[in-house]
Amino acid sequence: MRIFGWAALNGFRETLGAVYTVQSWVLGLCLRMVAQVAFFASLGRLLGSQADVEFLLIGNAVMVAASSAFTVTVATVGERDSGTLPLLVASTTSPLIVLMGRGASFVPNGLLTSLGALLVMAPLYNVALPWARFPALLGMLVLVTVSTYMAATFLGGFVLRAPSTRRTVANVARLAMMAFCGVSVPLAVYPEGIQWVAQVLPLTHGLDAIRELFGEAEMGAVLSDAGLEALVGAGWMVASLATFRLLADAGRRDGSIVFSSV
Amino acid sequence: MRGLRGAIRLQLQIVRADRGYLNEILANPFFAIIFLGVVRASGRNDLTSFAIVAPVLMTLWAMGLEISGNIVDSDRHLGILEEVVATPTPFGTVVCGRVLTVTMLSAVAVAETWFVARVGFGVDVTIEHPEVFVATLLVTGLAMTGTALVMAGAFVLAGGARTFQNTMNYPIYLLAGVLVPISFLPQWLRPVGRLIFLSWSADLLRDSLRAAPATDVWLRLGAIILLGTIGFAIGLLVLTLILRRVRELGTIGHT
Amino acid sequence: MAVDIDGLTRLFHTKNPPAFGRSSLRPEVVALDAVSLQVDQGEIHGLLGPNGAGKTTLVKILATILLPTSGTARVMGHDVVSDTAAVRPLIGIVLGGERGLYNRLTARQNLRYWAALYKLEPKAGWARVDELLRRVGLEGRADERVQSYSRGMRQRLHLARGLVNDPPVLFLDEPSTGMDPVAARELRVIVTELAAEGRTVFLTTHDMAEAEALCNRVTLIDHGRLLATETPRQLSTMLSRFERIECEGAADGVIKAVGALRGVSTVTSKGVSTRIEVDTEGVVAEVMRHLVSSGVTSVRVTRPSLEEVYLSLIGERGMDV
Numbered sequence: 001m002r003i004f005g006w007a008a009l010n011g012f013r014e015t016l017g018a019v020y021t022v023q024s025w026v027l028g029l030c031l032r033m034v035a036q037v038a039f040f041a042s043l044g045r046l047l048g049s050q051a052d053v054e055f056l057l058i059g060n061a062v063m064v065a066a067s068s069a070f071t072v073t074v075a076t077v078g079e080r081d082s083g084t085l086p087l088l089v090a091s092t093t094s095p096l097i098v099l100m101g102r103g104a105s106f107v108p109n110g111l112l113t114s115l116g117a118l119l120v121m122a123p124l125y126n127v128a129l130p131w132a133r134f135p136a137l138l139g140m141l142v143l144v145t146v147s148t149y150m151a152a153t154f155l156g157g158f159v160l161r162a163p164s165t166r167r168t169v170a171n172v173a174r175l176a177m178m179a180f181c182g183v184s185v186p187l188a189v190y191p192e193g194i195q196w197v198a199q200v201l202p203l204t205h206g207l208d209a210i211r212e213l214f215g216e217a218e219m220g221a222v223l224s225d226a227g228l229e230a231l232v233g234a235g236w237m238v239a240s241l242a243t244f245r246l247l248a249d250a251g252r253r254d255g256s257i258v259f260s261s262v
Numbered sequence: 263m264r265g266l267r268g269a270i271r272l273q274l275q276i277v278r279a280d281r282g283y284l285n286e287i288l289a290n291p292f293f294a295i296i297f298l299g300v301v302r303a304s305g306r307n308d309l310t311s312f313a314i315v316a317p318v319l320m321t322l323w324a325m326g327l328e329i330s331g332n333i334v335d336s337d338r339h340l341g342i343l344e345e346v347v348a349t350p351t352p353f354g355t356v357v358c359g360r361v362l363t364v365t366m367l368s369a370v371a372v373a374e375t376w377f378v379a380r381v382g383f384g385v386d387v388t389i390e391h392p393e394v395f396v397a398t399l400l401v402t403g404l405a406m407t408g409t410a411l412v413m414a415g416a417f418v419l420a421g422g423a424r425t426f427q428n429t430m431n432y433p434i435y436l437l438a439g440v441l442v443p444i445s446f447l448p449q450w451l452r453p454v455g456r457l458i459f460l461s462w463s464a465d466l467l468r469d470s471l472r473a474a475p476a477t478d479v480w481l482r483l484g485a486i487i488l489l490g491t492i493g494f495a496i497g498l499l500v501l502t503l504i505l506r507r508v509r510e511l512g513t514i515g516h517t
Numbered sequence: 518m519a520v521d522i523d524g525l526t527r528l529f530h531t532k533n534p535p536a537f538g539r540s541s542l543r544p545e546v547v548a549l550d551a552v553s554l555q556v557d558q559g560e561i562h563g564l565l566g567p568n569g570a571g572k573t574t575l576v577k578i579l580a581t582i583l584l585p586t587s588g589t590a591r592v593m594g595h596d597v598v599s600d601t602a603a604v605r606p607l608i609g610i611v612l613g614g615e616r617g618l619y620n621r622l623t624a625r626q627n628l629r630y631w632a633a634l635y636k637l638e639p640k641a642g643w644a645r646v647d648e649l650l651r652r653v654g655l656e657g658r659a660d661e662r663v664q665s666y667s668r669g670m671r672q673r674l675h676l677a678r679g680l681v682n683d684p685p686v687l688f689l690d691e692p693s694t695g696m697d698p699v700a701a702r703e704l705r706v707i708v709t710e711l712a713a714e715g716r717t718v719f720l721t722t723h724d725m726a727e728a729e730a731l732c733n734r735v736t737l738i739d740h741g742r743l744l745a746t747e748t749p750r751q752l753s754t755m756l757s758r759f760e761r762i763e764c765e766g767a768a769d770g771v772i773k774a775v776g777a778l779r780g781v782s783t784v785t786s787k788g789v790s791t792r793i794e795v796d797t798e799g800v801v802a803e804v805m806r807h808l809v810s811s812g813v814t815s816v817r818v819t820r821p822s823l824e825e826v827y828l829s830l831i832g833e834r835g836m837d838v
Contacts, residue, residue: 028425028426028428028429031429031433032428032429032431032432032433035432035433035435035436036432038432038436039432039435039436039441039442042436042441042442042446043297043300043441043442045442045446046309046312046441046442046443046446047300047301047304047306047309048306049304052300052304056300167285168284168285168288171285171288171289172288172292175288175289175292175293176292178292178296179292179295179296179299183296184296184299184300185295185296185299185300185302185303186303188303189299189302189303190299264633264636264637264638264639264642265633265634265636267633267639268629268630268632268633268634269630269633269634271629271630271633272619272622272626272630272633275622275626276619276621276622279621279622279662280621340616340617340618340619340620341612341614341616341617342616342617342618342619344577344582344612345610345612345617345631345678346634347581347582348580348581348582348605348608348610349605349631349634349635350602350605350606350634350635350636351633351634351635351636356634509582509583509584510584511530512527512529512574512577512583
């Protein structure tokens with residue numbers, strides 16, 4: 001755990017220092033994310049149904065938080081590029097823990113922007129925020145982000161074997177979630193096969209829970225969906241741990257874990 | 263012009279070698295799925311044309327944004343910029359040719375979207391007014407090229423493209439009514455949207471897919487051409503000024 | 518005249534203004550200071566100077582990439598500032614180095630691009646590209662990505678690029694940097710051939726030996742100012758005037774005896790090393806004979822560095838061991 005924290009702190013420092021200046025962070029992220037949510041929420045207006053507006057707004061605002069989790073998929077290669085990966089693999093700590101820590105610095109960004117989008121956009125689109133259950137909403141956002149993060153880390157492991165594909169893999173994964181996890185499109189539209197796959201993807205159950213919160217459904221329903229989301233997240237974490245060591249070992253064997261990427 | 267053809271050929275080779283613009287081309291079908299899915303779920307099949315047009319224009323814009331951000335920067339970074347300047351071919355020609363190539367490549371989005379609609383959703387997209395459709399696509403592509411030129415110049419002046427590339431997508435899609443028409447925007451924002459050629463393209467393309475006769479076609483095509491030409495002219499001017507300034511200051515070739 | 522430079526000056530403003538005080542006195546770097554020079558057609562002219570002397574700046578101005586602050590320069594009779602359209606088709610530039618090429622493309626693809634930019638007809642242009650690849654010895658690997666090329670191969674590709682438009686005037690900026698001796702030798706052969714074809718070659722270098730071997734005339738430049746223009750023969754004379762012998766392990770008696778020889782100007786000892794400077798031609802051999810016959814086996818003749826030649830030209834003494 002200490003290692004996780006140390007890695008996260010490291011990641012934070014690098015993120016803030018190198019990737020963003022304060023202005024570009026504020027301008028770029030906020031404007032773009034908020035516009036993205038508005039883009040989809042207004043689709044509901046085009047459809048002429050407030051229910052659709054609410055569905056789209058919630059789904060896409062939450063998606064913002066989930067999106068930020070995919071930076072870890074790209075970050076694994078960053079580790080490789082800076083030559084620290086072989087050192088990690090050689091260390092006694094699971095490299096996975098360290099990598100998860102490094103990517104973690106992006107997560108609060110996503111959470112804050114997601115929350116911001118909800119707080120700002122909901123009133124604009126006449127969607128009532130569930131103030132009474134606000135803590136639950138926050139908790140769900142965190143849960144959704146964490147479980148997506150686990151799945152993204154799983155992908156990150158594979159991406160190590162083919163680092164040039166990392167951005168593409170992260171993008172496709174994110175888009176697939178946008179399409180098939182009930183962000184904008186209700187799952188019922190899709191054939192059964194896709195619906196089944198969506199059940200084991202992060203975000204699907206979390207979104208159900210969040211929408212139930214907005215709809216003032218019974219806490220029991222919310223909790224059961226939250227539970228499913230947690231289960232999915234845990235499953236991906238186990239998968240990550242399992243495959244990561246395997247991939248690291250395979251990389252050690254065939255020499256693909258080098259000190260710099262091509 | 264030989265220089266133009268050389269630039270086009272080069273850009274095609276670069277795209278092939280880098281497997282570039284893959285992100286945009288891969289993203290397009292997903293957006294098509296999302297929009298068509300939303301339409302399907304709501305039962306508003308009259309809005310299918312909206313779901314078809316939006317991904318195409320989003321991809322066109324995204325690719326234009328990327329090439330304009332990369333083109334001057336990467337040549338400068340590679341130290342090729344000064345060599346290009348020293349040739350008899352005008353720098354503007356080279357940039358135009360390369361940007362045009364990428365713009366034309368984005369036509370792939372049309373095929374992808376058609377495929378998704380047909381195979382994924384069983385929707386047969388009939389182009390009721392094919393001449394309007396084709397004309398709009400062509401003119402939109404040229405307007406995108408002109409706009410990309412301005413963006414390229416702007417990015418060089420701003421010293422980098424990343425931040426702006428990330429910002430200039432969804433806000434633009436929203437303002438230009440790429441998915442949801444401008445008429446849904448608050449009054450005061452609509453004129454801003456009209457300044458972006460995408461808004462005219464979106465309306466025309468949607469009209470070309472509908473049975474009702476398309477009105478004022480020439481006028482609207484003209485608006486796209488005008489906006490594109492203005493972009494073109496400003497872009498060339500900005501690039502020329504940048505080059506002159508760089509020749510004066512001597513920062514050409516330095517990172 | 519192929520190149521005619523008159524009073525060419527180039528100032529660079531440093532990026533950041535001074536921390537204290539008003540920036541009314543903008544700090545300036547004088548890269549070129551009223552340089553005047555003429556190069557005849559068909560001549561191989563060398564511009565010799567240490568790093569930072571202004572060589573590359575001069576080449577860039579002549580290549581129309583950079584504007585001068587004042588003064589004029591004409592290439593084949595056309596002004597490089599006001600008549601760039603006439604100058605550009607007539608020149609070839611080889612700036613060299615790691616940059617300047619599309620790494621993910623092949624050599625052939627790179628060259629064909631430049632052929633198009635130099636407005637060559639496709640058929641003629643592509644034939645020319647093939648011919649150039651042959652000439653620089655890259656045809657075997659012409660269809661491999663440039664990123665797999667060694668430094669020497671890149672330099673050769675740069676040269677091919679500079680020749681794409683068959684220019685009467687060629688500017689080479691430090692062309693043999695990073696090349697192994699064999700490759701550098703081949704380069705010299707090519708340059709000589711180019712001049713034999715009637716082309717004017719203007720090359721910059723900090724390697725005196727190279728300048729001496731290749732050029733019809735050599736101009737010495739330092740801190741933006743031209744010091745002298747000599748033929749290699751004159752350079753040679755200058756060099757031999759400042760040759761020195763360095764040896765190790767010579768006994769004190771031997772050193773004293775050598776110092777007493779006529780033509781020996783200075784003898785400096787540091788530890789076991791001794792340096793003997795001569796100021797007359799022909800003395801070197803005698804000194805060496807003396808040393809060797811006295812049993813000193815570690816002897817070598819060294820030439821002065823570029824810096825030392827300059828400093829002597831400006832009238833100061835050479836430096837310590």
